[in-house]
Amino acid sequence: MSTTTTRGIARPAPAKGSQARPRRGLRGNPTFNFWLFTGPFLIGLVIFVFVPIGWSIWLSFFDARFTVTPSNFIGFDNYKTVLTDPNFTGSLVTFTVFAAFIVPTTWALSLSLALLVHRLRFMRAFFRSVFFLPTACSYVAASLIWKMSLFNGVRFGLANTVIGWFGADQVAWLANPSPPWYWLVIVTLRLWLQAGFYMILFLAALQNIPSELYEAASIDGAKPGWQTFRYITLPQLRATSTAVILLLLVAAYQAFDEFFNLMGKATWGQPPLVILYKTAIGVNQDYGQGSAGAVILTLLICVVTLFQGKIMGFGRGEESK
């Protein structure tokens, strides 16, 4: 947008024509064209993003069970109820535990895969495709495989079959909160599904590391392997690593599909969005409390994304181009 240069700036009455070049009616008029191009998107954005958020903030101050046009103003009661609801606060704990598992493991696995694939001389495209392929799978399909076959709690689940070969007893992977085996199911599922995606990001970053750096390090006596990785590769990947970690955090915050499908009926291990779904869409249909919950979650995620925006430079596109 730094291109608001000499001839472009819109005049209130462009029909009078500018000195630079005669305009042919509206076709060359920047103001008209700006709204022509952005208008449909902006109208949709207002109707389907801004209006719902505003409406929801309004609803969150009302007793809005089974209705979206309530009349009973109750102030901050919905917020009080939500914040003291053990299910809701518990869901934030669930998210924290989940993030503590999934963020470091995905980071490490996708980085390792990228390093390995990057070193391959032949069949590189093949292996990249294999690791990337799970991205084609939906969380629902993956949940089905994990729940019905891989980690089926009965004898013929693959995991139970394998531990059976070593004489171990069957494990009800999902049906028990203690010991919390369900974390293994949930974390491996997401790890499998998203590692390839982040591997692609790391691969792109690895290809951008100038080879002169490795040559210089080698001349300075750095041993290939751990030393070059620790002092060249890792620092060079810092921007990508930070971005990946933030993306992983935001994605974990929005986790819904696999929790809903693997443990829909369970009363443990419920992340924020599942609680929100049960409050607002499930049997309760409490749009007031659901809205209050959504507002709280939105404010929480804003903190993270603002931080993310700072790091990744949203809105700084002008300077960088």
Next chain:
Amino acid sequence: MTTTMPPVDQPRRTRRGSVIGNTGIYIAVGIAALLFLLPFYLIVRNSLMQDPEITGENWKWFPTHIQWSNVTEPFHDVTVDFGRSMINSAVVGVLMTVGTLLVCSLAGYGLARIPYRHANKVFYLVLATLMVPTAVTFVPSFVLVSSLGWVDTYRGLIIPGLFSGFTCFLFRQYFLGFPKELEEAARVDGLGYWGAYWRIVVPNSLNFFAAMATITFISGWNAFLWPLVIGQDPSAWTVQVALSSYMTNQTVNYHLIFMATAISILPLVFVFLFLQRWLVQGIAQTGIKG
């Protein structure tokens, strides 16, 4: 690490070392690849077996007789209208991709290239929406869509998802890097903004459009939360909601649900095999910026 110094003093040892190192890498990558393919194998195995074999006493790696007749079974299932859900997903996926690309690319171009005094303010409005992931606001969106009477309709499934601030942002970033000279030449030839966009900019940006289309279609096909919220009636279920319902059914028909899973993944596997170039490009270009 691939670019170690050319071996000068001990060529043979280094080479042998690298051979051993390479073998190690291929073994590691091979094991990882097998683990990554394991879930896909399970889909194929279970979908082509009979139930007694799946639930049998001993683990069988391959079906004794491949049950090709399983392929059509999900479509004859009386509990879930799987065929209908596939059609719904296809319609939603395609219309969503076309609509999102149209609306967001136009807006991205307008923000990137058309000089207008308040363009920055408009851009910040778009940026503000990026702070809030759409999944978090499904309750507000549902409130709006249900009061429009769009529950259980294609409109309700598609339209609220079209106005993606993120896609618009990515298009804007892309167009900022588009060579200005091409458009200026078009302008000299007497084309307005609109004409230059459709005749010059779009035809020269097909790679980027293909990348965005692939990503949009995949996320549309795999979406679950919003279709679950909107699809209250089974006739409006997408394939993901249908799959989800199999898991809570009273009777479990293993070969059938795995065949349904296989069929639901198939379109995306094709997308992956044939459009991977654009997909990888798109992710590498855009993933980091987002």
